[in-house]
Amino acid sequence: xxxxxxxxxxxxxxxxxxxxxxxxxxxxxxxxxxxxxxxxxxxxxxxxxxxxxxxxxxxxxxxxxxxxxxxxxxxxxxxxxxxxxxxxxxxxxxxxxxxxxxxxxxxxxxxxxxxxxxxxxxxxxxxxxxxxxxxxxxxxxxxxxxxxxxxxxxxxxxxxxxxxxxxxxxxxxxxxxxxxxxxxxxxxxxxxxxxxxxxxxxxxxxxxxxxxxxxxxxxxxxxxxxxxxxxxxxxxxxxxxxxxxxxxxxxxxxxxxxxxxxxxxxxxxxxxxxxxxxxxxxxxxxxxxxxxxxxxxxxxxxxxxxxxxxxxxxxxxxxxxxxxxxxxxxxxxxxxxxxxxxxxxxxxxxxxxxxxxxxxxxxxxxxxxxxxxxxxxxxxxxxxxxxxxxxxxxxxxxxxxxxxxxxxxxxxxxxxxxxxxxxxxxxxxxxxxxxxxxxxxxxxxxxxxxxxxxxxxxxxxxxxxxxxxxxxxxxxxxxxxxxxxxxxxxxxxxxxxxxxxxxxxxxx
Amino acid sequence: xxxxxxxxxxxxxxxxxxxxxxxxxxxxxxxxxxxxxxxxxxxxxxxxxxxxxxxxxxxxxxxxxxxxxxxxxxxxxxxxxxxxxxxxxxxxxxxxxxxxxxxxxxxxxxxxxxxxxxxxxxxxxxxxxxxxxxxxxxxxxxxxxxxxxxxxxxxxxxxxxxxxxxxxxxxxxxxxxxxxxxxxxxxxxxxxxxxxxxxxxxxxxxxxxxxxxx
Numbered sequence: 001x002x003x004x005x006x007x008x009x010x011x012x013x014x015x016x017x018x019x020x021x022x023x024x025x026x027x028x029x030x031x032x033x034x035x036x037x038x039x040x041x042x043x044x045x046x047x048x049x050x051x052x053x054x055x056x057x058x059x060x061x062x063x064x065x066x067x068x069x070x071x072x073x074x075x076x077x078x079x080x081x082x083x084x085x086x087x088x089x090x091x092x093x094x095x096x097x098x099x100x101x102x103x104x105x106x107x108x109x110x111x112x113x114x115x116x117x118x119x120x121x122x123x124x125x126x127x128x129x130x131x132x133x134x135x136x137x138x139x140x141x142x143x144x145x146x147x148x149x150x151x152x153x154x155x156x157x158x159x160x161x162x163x164x165x166x167x168x169x170x171x172x173x174x175x176x177x178x179x180x181x182x183x184x185x186x187x188x189x190x191x192x193x194x195x196x197x198x199x200x201x202x203x204x205x206x207x208x209x210x211x212x213x214x215x216x217x218x219x220x221x222x223x224x225x226x227x228x229x230x231x232x233x234x235x236x237x238x239x240x241x242x243x244x245x246x247x248x249x250x251x252x253x254x255x256x257x258x259x260x261x262x263x264x265x266x267x268x269x270x271x272x273x274x275x276x277x278x279x280x281x282x283x284x285x286x287x288x289x290x291x292x293x294x295x296x297x298x299x300x301x302x303x304x305x306x307x308x309x310x311x312x313x314x315x316x317x318x319x320x321x322x323x324x325x326x327x328x329x330x331x332x333x334x335x336x337x338x339x340x341x342x343x344x345x346x347x348x349x350x351x352x353x354x355x356x357x358x359x360x361x362x363x364x365x366x367x368x369x370x371x372x373x374x375x376x377x378x379x380x381x382x383x384x385x386x387x388x389x390x391x392x393x394x395x396x397x398x399x400x401x402x403x404x405x406x407x408x409x410x411x412x413x414x415x416x417x418x419x420x421x422x423x424x425x426x427x428x429x430x431x432x433x434x435x436x437x438x439x440x441x442x443x444x445x446x447x448x449x450x451x452x453x454x455x456x457x458x459x460x461x462x463x464x465x466x467x468x469x470x471x472x473x474x475x476x477x478x479x480x481x482x483x484x485x486x487x488x489x490x491x492x493x494x495x496x497x498x499x500x501x502x503x504x505x506x507x508x
Numbered sequence: 509x510x511x512x513x514x515x516x517x518x519x520x521x522x523x524x525x526x527x528x529x530x531x532x533x534x535x536x537x538x539x540x541x542x543x544x545x546x547x548x549x550x551x552x553x554x555x556x557x558x559x560x561x562x563x564x565x566x567x568x569x570x571x572x573x574x575x576x577x578x579x580x581x582x583x584x585x586x587x588x589x590x591x592x593x594x595x596x597x598x599x600x601x602x603x604x605x606x607x608x609x610x611x612x613x614x615x616x617x618x619x620x621x622x623x624x625x626x627x628x629x630x631x632x633x634x635x636x637x638x639x640x641x642x643x644x645x646x647x648x649x650x651x652x653x654x655x656x657x658x659x660x661x662x663x664x665x666x667x668x669x670x671x672x673x674x675x676x677x678x679x680x681x682x683x684x685x686x687x688x689x690x691x692x693x694x695x696x697x698x699x700x701x702x703x704x705x706x707x708x709x710x711x712x713x714x715x716x717x718x719x720x721x722x
Contacts, residue, residue, distance in 0.1 A: 358619070362614075362615075363616075366592065376598075387597055391645075
């Protein structure tokens, strides 16, 4: 039972959890002065209703409203640059006022950054990338701490340029747009490639420091001589170096101090870069290990299943074959024993029957042994085992083996059974007359290829045989691939990483 | 007839010795390892050696290798190889020297001692005796090319029985035909396999070898 009080509490909780949604009506309200007519008012009403009724969805929309608002700022800035004085407010600014002209762009950039931050917060589309970048910045969530907060320093310099009257980028209108684009690019860069961004930030700080130390130092030494820079366009009168104005009359000392301080700072950060590099390497190694563990867990399960299925088959074969026949032998002999005194002829017949049955039990055991570990494979290794297999196949099978040294037994067995399965399929399904088996070892990879001249069209997903082989191979990181276009030929390829050397350090 | 036995399982070795002695063979040595067997075969030069494929020290195909090595040292030394399983590959290797006097049988064939003793005598006399299982697997092979493709089904049947070491008379009895008919078939087989006229035993060995190598 829920009361209206409960509903109210629940709704308040939802709203508090999705406070970002309130940005929507705020942004909408700010467009009131831009358009005439009832449209903005309607928009405000709709967004308020949306924020109140569907806070979670609205919160996901909010970052994009922030991006849109940043774009709106760019538009206003453009209008100002074109000599217009739009009489609207943009956030906390009255855009029409000449004093505020320099503040529109910073505010737009602030909304851009806020949008990125909110994106990570609300989990809207694109939020995952932002959260990963934040995790790297903080060194949380199993991620290495690869990017320092100091990365923001070049952004601060850009920022300062946005505040100042003049830019490094020439004519100020173009320069500001370039600066804003740089901020956007920097944010994207940090999100996408945090480690590269960190390195670049350190280099950037160093270069800024060098610039100040050299240019301002030169000016200090030749005191009073103007720095050979282009004359700032009217109404601007001053070039800035960071926070330091480079007026014709001022001393270059503060600029030198700032330059040297920046250089030192960059110097401090360089060793950190190495640490970040090591962190990154550790992280990538940890990730690779995690993948490996996943794969091993998977293939171990597969291998265990294959082994259990094998044991079940062997047990069944023994139970229905040799074991049953030996029981029959025992019974025949027992009956013969009883018949011996009374009717020796009948007893003799029973003994002959027992002998026959024991022969068949042996034949059963032979077949079973072939399926477990073929004798020729045990005696001679892979090459002769495949040759023996070819001799027992009712097709013309050509065998080419180019393996300098015998692979480890389990690998050889897995590859052997893979080849056997492929040949069996060729005999049973393909309508082939000849089969080519090629086994070679190159670049630490044992590769077997079985090609038949049949009609193709084999679907490896239909049979269980090849799937079993595949799982067995997977235990050695081996793979099996089948190519069987309609009309043939069918090619089965088996590849197992395998180092052939007396030092058994490999995974095979 | 002097016999050397190489078999590592005591029960089986003992059984073989008793079985052969009961049939009037003289067992000059019964050993259990490959090196001992090689020495016995090359030094004692028996009329026939009976060899288990799997022997110590490596328990792989040591016995087979000893048999081949002994035949290299003493060409034509008759050897009957016994095994728990038969492989065409091994049969080929045994017959490769074309000297005859080779047998290759499943161990269970010892169960019927009359046939087994006959096989031992055949091998000692220079004949070729292949286990019916090897032969049946040969038969399963589809031969689309080579000289064997030219044989008629009946001739293939005769060749298969020849490979099992049967004499013309035995083949005739088995196929319910006259000796003369079998002789005609064998002559046809020899002609089709392009085997020059020589003594009949040698041609039989070569025919079986051609059969194995098809």
